[in-house]
Amino acid sequence: xxxxxxxxxxxxxxxxxxxxxxxxxxxxxxxxxxxxxxxxxxxxxxxxxxxxxxxxxxxxxxxxxxxxxxxxxxxxxxxxxxxxxxxxxxxxxxxxxxxxxxxxxxxxxxxxxxxxxxxxxxxxxxxxxxxxxxxxxxxxxxxxxxxxxxxxxxxxxxxxxxxxxxxxxxxxxxxxxxxxxxxxxxxxxxxxxxxxxxxxxxxxxxxxxxxxxxxxxxxxxxxxxxxxxxxxxxxxxxxxxxxxxxxxxxxxxxxxxxxxxxxxxxxxxxxxxxxxxxxxxxxxxxxxxxxxxxxxxxxxxxxxxxxxxxxxxxxxxxxxxxxxxxxxxxxxxxxxxxxxxxxxxxxxxxxxxxxxxxxxxxxxxxxxxxxxxxxxxxxxxxxxxxxxxxxxxxxxxxxxxxxxxxxxxxxxxxxxxxxxxxxxxxxxxxxxxxxxxxxxxxxxx
Amino acid sequence: xxxxxxxxxxxxxxxxxxxxxxxxxxxxxxxxxxxxxxxxxxxxxxxxxxxxxxxxxx
Numbered sequence: 050x051x052x053x054x055x056x057x058x059x060x061x062x063x064x065x066x067x068x069x070x071x072x073x074x075x076x077x078x079x080x081x082x083x084x085x086x087x088x089x090x091x092x093x094x095x096x097x098x099x100x101x102x103x104x105x106x107x108x109x110x111x112x113x114x115x116x117x118x119x120x121x122x123x124x125x126x127x128x129x130x131x132x133x134x135x136x137x138x139x140x141x142x143x144x145x146x147x148x149x150x151x152x153x154x155x156x157x158x159x160x161x162x163x164x165x166x167x168x169x170x171x172x173x174x175x176x177x178x179x180x181x182x183x184x185x186x187x188x189x190x191x192x193x194x195x196x197x198x199x200x201x202x203x204x205x206x207x208x209x210x211x212x213x214x215x216x217x218x219x220x221x222x223x224x225x226x227x228x229x230x231x232x233x234x235x236x237x238x239x240x241x242x243x244x245x246x247x248x249x250x251x252x253x254x255x256x257x258x259x260x261x262x263x264x265x266x267x268x269x270x271x272x273x274x275x276x277x278x279x280x281x282x283x284x285x286x287x288x289x290x291x292x293x294x295x296x297x298x299x300x301x302x303x304x305x306x307x308x309x310x311x312x313x314x315x316x317x318x319x320x321x322x323x324x325x326x327x328x329x330x331x332x333x334x335x336x337x338x339x340x341x342x343x344x345x346x347x348x349x350x351x352x353x354x355x356x357x358x359x360x361x362x363x364x365x366x367x368x369x370x371x372x373x374x375x376x377x378x379x380x381x382x383x384x385x386x387x388x389x390x391x392x393x394x395x396x397x398x399x400x401x402x403x404x405x406x407x408x409x410x411x412x413x414x415x416x417x418x419x420x421x422x423x424x425x426x427x428x429x430x431x432x433x434x435x436x437x438x439x440x441x442x443x444x445x446x447x448x449x450x451x452x453x454x455x456x457x458x459x460x461x462x463x464x465x466x467x468x469x470x471x472x473x474x475x476x477x478x479x480x481x482x483x484x485x486x487x488x489x490x491x492x493x494x
Numbered sequence: 495x496x497x498x499x500x501x502x503x504x505x506x507x508x509x510x511x512x513x514x515x516x517x518x519x520x521x522x523x524x525x526x527x528x529x530x531x532x533x534x535x536x537x538x539x540x541x542x543x544x545x546x547x548x549x550x551x552x
Contacts, residue, residue, distance in 0.1 A: 385545035443548030468548040
């Protein structure tokens with residue numbers, strides 16, 4: 050069930066929050082390794098309290114009584130928050146992150162903390178300390194990362210929503226690889242306070258959900274504003290930008306076909322498809338790497354005395370960050386402003402932009418390189434190259450499933466919007482979702 | 495052309511230094527990043543200020 054279906058069922062007294070919570074706890078599949086911590090006892094107590102409130106006429110809104118999970122770098126008072134790291138394996142915060150507090154006020158029931166790439170610094174969620182998260186559509190494959198446990202848990206139907214963070218694609222990559230919806234809002238719109246940082250100027254908080262409307266509901270509960278898209282959302286006349294450069298240049302063929310089908314679907318719904326030329330995304334990706342290397346090392350340099358307690362990939366990135374000169378970091382922030390201005394001109398011609406989320410479906414666990422079209426690419430660089438730049442720009446981005454490969458792996462469509470245009474991208478996403486039969490398919494294991 | 499950074503020397507000068515065995519694997523990545531980044535810096539002028547947010551268009 051989706052958040053909205055659960056909300057209706059709770060108010061119609063067809064189900065209780067306790068029953069939803071018990072069902073969620075029962076569905077946790079240890080083979081997926083999506084959770085680092087499961088909170089059976091406190092979740093049941095909280096669900097009963099939410100049921101009692103509803104029965105007394107206290108209604109906190111659509112997320113009242115809904116079971117959720119937090120990515121395990123979101124501080125939760127009294128509940129350990131590991132950041133996927135051995136260094137923080139016993140860290141218990143004495144306060145909630147703002148998003149945890151917001152979702153708590155909205156009446157959610159926290160059933161656990163989800164597994165992730167160590168420190169959220171990577172895209173595989175093959176965690177050396179807590180084990181690899183597995184993709185529910187094919188357990189030999191990665192779920193993406195860094196919010197891999199959140200993506201896997203939602204895709205497997207354990208929960209209708211889990212939180213994610215996105216510094217270079219970490220909400221959208223799991224959404225794409227796991228066939229679920231991920232919203233990275235405009236930079237700064239959702240509070241980062243109490244969330245273990247990775248890149249100070251590129252970290253974004255957002256929801257991972259089954260459907261676009263659920264993403265809107267969760268986004269609002271996390272502190273965003275706007276409306277939940279109506280049924281049969283009207284996108285007639287909306288200008289959808291289709292990049293003629295970069296985004297479709299080197300792609301898996303099935304990904305390309307699925308995204309182009311989504312474009313045709315939007316056109317059939319009355320949207321206007323507008324060819325656009327995007328600024329040099331490779332260049333923005335270089336700026337992104339300079340920024341993130343320096344910022345992530347600023348966060349974690351104090352832990353570099355414990356080299357044996359870190360995964361090899363993360364350690365290498367943190368060492369690289371130590372080699373970035375201060376003046377180069379500042380120059381990257383200056384270049385960022387130039388690219389931001391260049392990119393913002395596109396909004397004169399388009400209301401949103403369609404791109405693939407990832408150039409391929411989910412790679413296998415342990416795979417280091419992969420063929421994309423005719424090109425051999427590093428898995429990490431290939432997987433992030435269509436989305437890193439978006440964190441540099443700070444604009445909102447939504448990933449929704451738009452198809453499946455012949456092998457049954459999900460394919461993601463990325464919808465970009467102007468700053469604070471979450472309403473627009475959610476409306477378009479909901480219209481595409483309604484017009485296709487992609488959402489609703491669940492992995493069979 | 496620009497002067498390429500001597501990463502080994504830089505890594506050794508840090509306190510604490512990056513262990514020599516770990517430096518080797520950083521070299522190709524850092525060289526590639528520097529080769530991509532230095533040309534971009536030519537876009538910068540004295541007027542180029544830092545980014546302050548996604549809506550910073552002033």
